[in-house]
Ligand SMILES: [Zn+2]
């Protein structure tokens with residue numbers, strides 16, 4: 255390690271000591287730049303199936319068994335409880351680099367659990383749910399894109415961050431409690447830049463969490479209008 259890197263690391267350790275966000279244990283001796291200790295990571299219940307987008311029934315073998323006309327299947331690595339809730343908060347608003355590591359671990363385990371066959375993921379493209387350019391500039395990154403990259407790398411799929419744009423500066427969905435408000439908030443929020451490229455494609459739409467589903471529903475409505483074939487919405491955690 256160069257002196258500069260050593261110094262940077264020392265500084266980071268002082269500013270952000272390696273303390274688990276969940277159990278507060280100091281784990282400087284474990285994996286560096288992590289936010290969740292291995293014990294807490296092991297306690298997270300990671301799902302083993304995809305879910306029906308409408309009723310959230312588990313779908314063994316990744317096949318639709320109910321609500322066959324619903325436009326998408328839902329993939330969620332885990333549920334939106336602590337320590338995941340805390341981890342995702344850290345990821346979005348504070349130490350994203352250090353939260354990325356346990357999130358990548360969780361996604362990797364989930365994708366392994368799904369046992370997707372090469373036939374099942376043939377012709378799929380990963381699309382992150384976009385942020386409005388002003389919000390992305392303020393935050394410095396799009397968390398859905400970081401998660402999308404993890405998924406794309408694991409499944410060896412292409413990722414396209416340029417096909418879907420957020421053209422409306424929406425309010426934070428978490429601040430809106432009512433389902434209708436959330437739906438109105440994201441109405442016409444997205445734009446497909448190149449419908450020809452979307453046409454006939456299978457899309458893996460990626461976001462950090464799935465709560466009311468309003469944002470994802472709106473993006474998928476547009477992707478379907480542009481001729482997307484099958485769609486899976488994939489998130490780190492779902493709330494319901
Ligand atoms: Zn812990």
Ligand SMILES: [Zn+2]
Nearest residue numbers: 306309320321
């Ligand atoms: Zn269903």
